[in-house]
Amino acid sequence: MPDWVRSCIYRAMTLDLAAYLKRIGYTGPVRADLETLNALHAAHVNAVPFENLDVHAGRPVTLSLEAAYEEIVGQGKGGWCYEMNAVFGWALSEIGFEVLRLGAGVRREALGDEAMGNHLALLVRLERDYLADVGFGSSQVHAIALEEGVSDHAPVRMAIARTDDGYWRLHEGGPGATFSYDFRAEPADEALLAARHEWQITDPNSIFCKTLSAKIRRGTTYYMLRGRMLETQMPGRSTQQVMDTPEELSAVLDEVFGLEEPELEALWPKICARHKQLFPHAGGRL
Template sequence: MTLDLAAYLKRIGHTGPVRADLETLNALHAAHINAVPFENLDVHAGRPVTLSLEAAYEEIVTRGKGGWCYEMNAVFGWALSEIGFDVVRLGAGVRRASMGDEALGNHLALLVRLEREYLADVGFGSSQVSAIPLEEGVTDHAPIRMALARADDGYWRLFEGGPGASFSYDFRPEPADEALLAARHEWQITDPNSIFCKTLSAKIRRGTTYYILRGRMLETQMPGRSTQQVMDTPEELSGVLDEIFGLEEPELEALWPKICARHKQLFPHASGRL
């Protein structure tokens, strides 16, 4: 199949110039996460998911759907390379701080080399808005802060939520072990203990408003405040998927019992609309 850079730029709504510079990198990064939802609908429904750039492009650009890290960063990295950026695929480990090296490869991120090195990641739940310099410090991605720090063993650790936050991933600034990425990808789409198999998820930005869907629960984060809403019927959930994320789940009725059971595990004290 033909991968068309112009079609990708149209998909994310970027109409400005494209050059291999920091301004373009940040503009594309923000455009992508505001246009393409992070989502795991195919994995959650048990539909085939292929680890390839062509399949990710077909999903995100041709069909206008979303994707998860292996898809989002594959397409974003390809587009950056087409423009002329020096891009390195990184095999990262989400929750390596608690899970150890078993987590490595469960996330794909990107390193972009300009006059200095930057972490780019449109596939970490749409939480990162712009490229982060590869140096220790805190960056603002309102309504979220990110903190980048060196771990004790040669890895870097990105914290979602600021220094010491519980949700993080580790990486080394070197080319990914592609075999390990493939193995972790296979585990996450097939093992019933995988969070992506367990929980229907979708996330997207609208400027500084951040929408996070986990099963029946929609959280809307804004600077200084957040709201929660529980969907009581498949029709309500379908409406949220369509109106906020631009997504369709054709098997939602069949998945509803599984979604409700998982909701009780995740939110044991939440019932009905909040």
């Protein structure tokens, strides 16, 4: 494997690839080709929820592959971009894929270069380069060729475009969609990733500190939880549901995402206050 792959993070690790494949429910061929990459990508986002429960609750979160693996595979929990893509990238490299960690900037278009490093994505090199990202809220289902264009991830569309200053920009929602992130096809600045990770787990202005979030795929059904609000997107339609009690929210976390939040009662006032900020016109059930 090329030195530029191993130098990123995936040195000789003693983690169990078979256990990871079991965690995501993948039983297909294990080959370094596009078909396998897409199958693994889809299996991960349909099995492992994107979630920030530990960050939101103020529990310690460590930026390391081993810690992410233990959380996702050992404990059967979910994770956010720094964890999800760390584990996914490691698994791909173990299979034989050439993997490059990318430092990206969510909403760089609005926030400027200060956003860089607030997201971890992956570049996978096959006959061409592909963007792989199981940690962008589970919205991307399969690898995306690194060329300008639109791809279908029903019920979501993704678009990749070049920016005037030489970055690639991924738009979630199709061409020109405001929710996006920027990146260059070059090795991540690991020190910058670490600094942005620390900010996002400690600063009260961090969206991950402010809003309890969980997202997961079930085929073409996409579940997105923000505090008390659960939105379910399907091709051509969507529904919303507001949880009125900690018990209702606990049931949704368990039944939809396979998650448990042990401090939900203590977090409930914070969750309710944030709900009023995000959804000022939503009362009880919708």
